[in-house]
Amino acid sequence: MSKVDVLQGTLDLLILRTVQLEPLHGYGIAQRLEQITRGTFQVNGGSLFPALYALEKNGYLRSEWRATENNRRAKYYALTPGGRRKLTEEKRHWARIVAAMQLVLDVSK
Amino acid sequence: MRLLQRIFFALRSITNRKRFESELNEELADFLERDTQDKIARGQTPDAAERAARVEMQGVHQTKERVRELRPGVWLETLWQDIRFAARILRKRPAYVMLALGTMALGIGANTAIFSLIHAVLLQPLPFHDPERLVLLQTQTLEARVPQISYLNFADVRDQHPGIEEATLFLYDAFVMKSGGKGEPARRLGLRVTPGFFHTLGVQPSLGRGFHEKETVPGKDRVAVVSHRLWKESFGSSTGVLGKLIVLDEQPYIIVGVLPKEFDLFLPMTDSFTIQNTDIYIPLPDSHEYLPLRSIFTFEAIARLRKNVTQEQAEADILHISRRLAEKYPDTNGDRSLVMTPLRDHVVGGARPALYLLMAAVVAVLLVACANLANLMIGRVTAREQELAICAALGASRGRLIRRLLVESMLMTGMGGFAGVVLAWLLLPQITERLASQIPGAAATSLNAPVLLYAILACLLTAIVSGLLPARRLISGGRASVLANGEGRASAGTARARMRKGLVVTEIALSCVLLAGAILLGSSFLSLMRVRTGFDSTELLTFQIRLSESRYETRKQVAQTANEFAQRIAALPGVKKATATGSLPLSGHNTGTAMWIEGRMPPAGRQPPELRWQFVQPGYFETMRIPLVRGRLFEPRDLEHKTHVTLISESVAQRDFPNENPIGKRVSYGAPETETDWHEIIGVVGDVRHGTLREEPVPRVYDLLGQHAGLSLFIAVRTSQGASQIMPSVRAILSHLDPGAPVYDVRTMEQWKTNSVSREQMLAAIVTLFAGAALFLGAVGAYGVISSLVAQRTREIGIRMALGAAPKTILRSTIGEGLQLALTGLTIGVLASIAIGPMLRGLLFGVKFADPRTFALVAAPLLFVSLAACYIPARRAARVDPMTALRAE
Numbered sequence A: 001m002s003k004v005d006v007l008q009g010t011l012d013l014l015i016l017r018t019v020q021l022e023p024l025h026g027y028g029i030a031q032r033l034e035q036i037t038r039g040t041f042q043v044n045g046g047s048l049f050p051a052l053y054a055l056e057k058n059g060y061l062r063s064e065w066r067a068t069e070n071n072r073r074a075k076y077y078a079l080t081p082g083g084r085r086k087l088t089e090e091k092r093h094w095a096r097i098v099a100a101m102q103l104v105l106d107v108s109k
Numbered sequence B: 001m002r003l004l005q006r007i008f009f010a011l012r013s014i015t016n017r018k019r020f021e022s023e024l025n026e027e028l029a030d031f032l033e034r035d036t037q038d039k040i041a042r043g044q045t046p047d048a049a050e051r052a053a054r055v056e057m058q059g060v061h062q063t064k065e066r067v068r069e070l071r072p073g074v075w076l077e078t079l080w081q082d083i084r085f086a087a088r089i090l091r092k093r094p095a096y097v098m099l100a101l102g103t104m105a106l107g108i109g110a111n112t113a114i115f116s117l118i119h120a121v122l123l124q125p126l127p128f129h130d131p132e133r134l135v136l137l138q139t140q141t142l143e144a145r146v147p148q149i150s151y152l153n154f155a156d157v158r159d160q161h162p163g164i165e166e167a168t169l170f171l172y173d174a175f176v177m178k179s180g181g182k183g184e185p186a187r188r189l190g191l192r193v194t195p196g197f198f199h200t201l202g203v204q205p206s207l208g209r210g211f212h213e214k215e216t217v218p219g220k221d222r223v224a225v226v227s228h229r230l231w232k233e234s235f236g237s238s239t240g241v242l243g244k245l246i247v248l249d250e251q252p253y254i255i256v257g258v259l260p261k262e263f264d265l266f267l268p269m270t271d272s273f274t275i276q277n278t279d280i281y282i283p284l285p286d287s288h289e290y291l292p293l294r295s296i297f298t299f300e301a302i303a304r305l306r307k308n309v310t311q312e313q314a315e316a317d318i319l320h321i322s323r324r325l326a327e328k329y330p331d332t333n334g335d336r337s338l339v340m341t342p343l344r345d346h347v348v349g350g351a352r353p354a355l356y357l358l359m360a361a362v363v364a365v366l367l368v369a370c371a372n373l374a375n376l377m378i379g380r381v382t383a384r385e386q387e388l389a390i391c392a393a394l395g396a397s398r399g400r401l402i403r404r405l406l407v408e409s410m411l412m413t414g415m416g417g418f419a420g421v422v423l424a425w426l427l428l429p430q431i432t433e434r435l436a437s438q439i440p441g442a443a444a445t446s447l448n449a450p451v452l453l454y455a456i457l458a459c460l461l462t463a464i465v466s467g468l469l470p471a472r473r474l475i476s477g478g479r480a481s482v483l484a485n486g487e488g489r490a491s492a493g494t495a496r497a498r499m500r501k502g503l504v505v506t507e508i509a510l511s512c513v514l515l516a517g518a519i520l521l522g523s524s525f526l527s528l529m530r531v532r533t534g535f536d537s538t539e540l541l542t543f544q545i546r547l548s549e550s551r552y553e554t555r556k557q558v559a560q561t562a563n564e565f566a567q568r569i570a571a572l573p574g575v576k577k578a579t580a581t582g583s584l585p586l587s588g589h590n591t592g593t594a595m596w597i598e599g600r601m602p603p604a605g606r607q608p609p610e611l612r613w614q615f616v617q618p619g620y621f622e623t624m625r626i627p628l629v630r631g632r633l634f635e636p637r638d639l640e641h642k643t644h645v646t647l648i649s650e651s652v653a654q655r656d657f658p659n660e661n662p663i664g665k666r667v668s669y670g671a672p673e674t675e676t677d678w679h680e681i682i683g684v685v686g687d688v689r690h691g692t693l694r695e696e697p698v699p700r701v702y703d704l705l706g707q708h709a710g711l712s713l714f715i716a717v718r719t720s721q722g723a724s725q726i727m728p729s730v731r732a733i734l735s736h737l738d739p740g741a742p743v744y745d746v747r748t749m750e751q752w753k754t755n756s757v758s759r760e761q762m763l764a765a766i767v768t769l770f771a772g773a774a775l776f777l778g779a780v781g782a783y784g785v786i787s788s789l790v791a792q793r794t795r796e797i798g799i800r801m802a803l804g805a806a807p808k809t810i811l812r813s814t815i816g817e818g819l820q821l822a823l824t825g826l827t828i829g830v831l832a833s834i835a836i837g838p839m840l841r842g843l844l845f846g847v848k849f850a851d852p853r854t855f856a857l858v859a860a861p862l863l864f865v866s867l868a869a870c871y872i873p874a875r876r877a878a879r880v881d882p883m884t885a886l887r888a889e
Helices: A011-018 A026-036 A045-057 A081-108 B002-015 B017-041 B046-057 B060-068 B074-092 B094-123 B151-160 B197-201 B228-235 B311-328 B343-383 B385-393 B398-435 B449-477 B479-483 B487-530 B555-570 B620-624 B650-656 B723-737 B749-756 B758-792 B794-802 B807-843 B852-878 B882-888
Strands: A061-067 A073-079 B134-140 B164-179 B182-193 B223-226 B245-248 B251-258 B278-283 B300-305 B337-342 B540-546 B575-581 B591-597 B610-616 B628-631 B644-649 B666-669 B679-685 B700-704 B712-719 B743-748
Touching (some): A011 A026, A011 A081, A073 B017, B094 B343, B134 B343, B182 B197, B223 B245, B398 B449, B449 B487, B540 B723, B555 B723, B575 B620, B591 B650, B758 B852, B794 B882
Parallel strands (some): B223 B251, B644 B679
Antiparallel strands (some): B540 B712, B644 B700
């Protein structure tokens, strides 16, 4: 199965959803996304880091340096309360888009 | 609060910059390493894995740069970087910087100076309380609107007009002042005012008080309020001045008040005469001889409208009152109506077109400066293509690159603007001094906050335009176009060249418009100076005297003293002739009257048309060299005859006595009541431009000094000597005849002439200056563009020459290219001038704006300057050594 780039405008939603359960570092987020989508979505660092810093600047994420599982230092990103609200909002928004897309596709059958 | 927080974050992040950078490095390195490890684990070789990881990152530097831009406060920090960078670049190019600075200094300097003038004159409120509610009450005759009004008409308007809150009447006057017995008697201008004068204008004396109601009663009216200027000059700003005496026309007055410094009444009365520098205010007595006369239009009046009364409503009301008065008093009001003008319009209205013209001219200069700066910037960008491309490759975003250019242009305009403001600050006092007597309020011109704000805005605008024009390709094309090489760069080059050529064409067109304006104004000024005045203004020395009121009881006595005075002056060595008169041409003194002709009485309630009236000594026409057309001139014996005699000008003869001989006809100035009112016409003299040089001669009649008299006299002396040689003797003669009489306002007739056209002269001079500046800037622009085009095409020229093109051909084609720009600009400029020309109509005299000669005069210097600007780079092109050129590539 070939990899595709993340849809325009959905990267923020994906990141927020990925760190919802537990704080993750940059590479962890990219990896988790690839795993969950079974390798469909590939996020490269060039897009990931600007998005992470923007989310942090807007108060949806906070970050801290922590020791990793194999005792290295890494920067972990976690959801803030604002991020949680944002995620709910984005999910609802996405659901509407999906439903609308589906309607269009069904009609054209 | 939020803002404070943001600023705090911004500042903190600057101080934490090092940590931010190291953390970012660590985070990205960590990402890359994990990615690489993963890839190795999946079976790639370490080298391949690392390369793949970097490729997927899409450039580590670029990613970092994009993240950096998200940092709070990053703008502040990079701005500082950009400023330092721009400063470093500018330091390396002193010639370019000097040119740009000079350009900006010229543009901003001119703009600041003129705008401060406009601010002082047109935007600043008059120095009275709530000045927008003040109106001038005036009389509209069939011919013109005169500022004056008669007392009874004034009283009716004041009492019947519902919109008028209060009103004041005043009379312009001049006094011989002796203060404290010391010093020469001096002549001072002043006003006789109703007690409410200061209250109506809303001015509070800074010392003492205004007038009381009862101070119009004869005997109680010997009180005076003086100007701040007089207080300073004659009383050394002493606070003990209240209660002191000043002697005005030999009458003692008690000083009761001193006016604030900024108070000045600036009332234009005619085109060339304005009431200003009034130093003395005394009450207008109840007993004044003109008060009961509805027909004497000699007073000035200002009214204050009630709050919330609109101008339209007030005008409608006064029109209504005026019609009622015309019905009630047809004799005096039949042909006249009463009108009101906002005081501000009356005071500054005349200066408006000139100021607008100057403003348009400086904006044009600024546009030229702006185009020039943009041109320089484009040239710089072209030269720095490589550097910008590298910056872009290293991850600098488009915004950052554009900002870098903006910072550079702002630095330049900032410094240039500062130099311009300093320039304006240096020049302003000189401009103001020259304009102070011409334009009301010009004396108050200063570089205040609004003016500086204007200068800053002008700088910012210039910086944005000149910074963004070269960045246009960056904005539209983005990084790709900057990075593009080969074909891409070539097309970028042509687009820039096209833009630069466009800018040069704009500059030339604007200079052309300015030049056309300057030439029109200049030749208008010259044709004014060449106008036939009807008298000989050369070798005429003039001054005024004021005889002492108490010494003379009859008009004849005044005439005798004046005659003797003139005769004695005429006997001085070097003096050919001398004469006294009530008014001199171009001096601004004009008296109007109506002329009744015997046997041709106007219908009841109607007055004959107005003409100008003047009393003269018998030798007046010989001294002024005004020609006699028919009949004879006044002779000394005419004063002894029983019948009054008079002279009329040619235009009166043509208007009132067509196809008949006016000699021997009898006329009366004022409705004839007794036999002695009739004057016999003894001759016709040539027409004289008396009011201004612009005005066609107005019908004028001459009365004999002695038949009529005034204590204020003009003296004209025909002499080749200078004032310094004549005046001491003149003063000695006068102090012998009338010891209290002051001599003042000594100047030659040529000076009166120049004075009457000083506004035209000033306009022509300033616009010429601006046109010169624009022309210079245009030449610089053309030179810059042509020489950089030559530089870019060195290789092409080299090839052409290697293939056998003669240097002459190269020279010709390069000059041809420049000439094409000049001609395009010239064509656009000429068309624009023709379109704009009619707007100048009111300021021009005796010139046609679409005159081909004007455009020939415009084209000649423009083409010459552009050719010169093209010649130097063209010669350089012709000298290109083919081998060097080819090797360079």
